Amino acid sequence: MTKIFEIVLLVVGLFLCAISCAAPEVSVACMMAYDEGGAPAALQSPECPQWGLSSRSHNGTGNCQFATLQGHRDYQEDRITCDLEMNIRFLGKDRPKEVLVGVAAVFDGHGGKEASEMASKNFLDYFFLHVVFNSYKQALSSKGLNADKAGSFCSNLLSPDEGIPVSGEEAMHDILKKALLSTFHDIDTEFSREAFDHGYVSGSTGTGVLLVDSQMLVASVGDSKALLCSAKTKNALGNEGTPSMVLEVEELTRDHHPDRDDERARIEAAGGFVRTWGVPRVNGILAVSRAIGDVYLKRYGVSPVPEVIDWRHLTANDSYLVVASDGIFESLSPENVCDLLRDADVQVNEMSKRSDSCLSSSSLADCIVKEAYKKGSGDNLAAICGVERSFTCCISTISEGKKVVHFCN
Secondary structure, X not given: OHHHHHHHHHHHHHHHHHHHOOOOOOXXXXXXXXXXXXXXXXXXXXXXXXXXXHHHXXXXXXXXXXXXXXXXXXXXXXXXXXXXXXXEEEEOOOOEEEEEEEEXXXXXXXXXXXXXXXXXHHHHHHHXXXXXXXXXXXXXXXXXXOHHHHHHHHOOOOOHHHOEEOOOHHHHHHHHHHHHHHHHHHXXXXXXXXXXXXXXXXXXXXXXXEEEOOEEEEEEEOOOEEEEEEEEEEOOXXXXXXXXXXXXXXXXXXXXXXXXXXXXXXXXXXXXXXXXXXXXXXXXXXXXXXXXXXXXXXHHOOEOOOEEEEEEEOOOOEEEEEEEOHXXXXXXXXXXXXXXXXXXXXXXXXXXXXXXXXXXXXOHHHHHHHHHHHXXXXXXXXXXXXXXXXEEEEEEEOOOOOEEXXXXX
């Protein structure tokens, strides 16, 4: 009943807009399509405007630095997607505000590339659509549905290029968080339909990061990691000696392994079990307990719901954010990764002490991948030597003390 009531309210509100506005681009039929089927339905509906999403989000990695290495495997199942310059105009109390939103995600496929491929291709477009529709819903709710308010609201209910109606940082962050979680849900739902239709058995991890206004949010399923390397000073000899700079690591994600107490409890409550074949596995098969896809194991407690590290402020000491698939961490610990980045930064002008992998690398991300490969990394599922996928972004400080997030070369 609640869902029906929400749709009725939206229909009434949009109907009032339809009679008060010249030509609103978000039609009643489009909003109903979204409510019934989420972002995939909106993208496929002829009633919904096509806002040039792929050109808006680049739908890829054009403004991002990343590195990949297939290694000795016959195929590559990992995918990434990112856009660090997704411009979204939010309508504030006084004037439109253009917000630069960074979105970055790593998908580590298993059992085939279908799940990770589908996730990477649709993630940015789904995310943007969820931001748009959730913003309009919030605006309708806050503006009320009486006719005398409909006209003024409709003046803002145009194309997303005119601005998305929302006010306040907390409201904006709430919309972005809901959009990210809804994107994970839609990716899993849409892929699950395809998997049943085509007999796919594949699945994928998914670790996504949002970066906006010097704040960060992380959502993750599976065992791909997000790390934050933060600068600290340390004395060489106790309280004496010359202080040196070190990068301390903070793991922003927790691996979803089946033997984790809370994960095991969910699996067993659903009728599944955990058995160790090399590593703990759901029903002796899957080495992660949360994943996109893996449709034949969902009934046994495998969940597509991300674990979230909510919004947190970045500080001047936060130097590097790394998001990478688990292949990196077969041979490099999170501490090793931060040390590698520190050495590359400190010695960038010395041209001497950096490792061979870093000397031959085109970027810091490439350095991480090559170093992990050099140290013997391999796929833990197939036990084949190879590096999955790595992605590194750098956070630099500008004079006002704010953060600018970009990928370094």
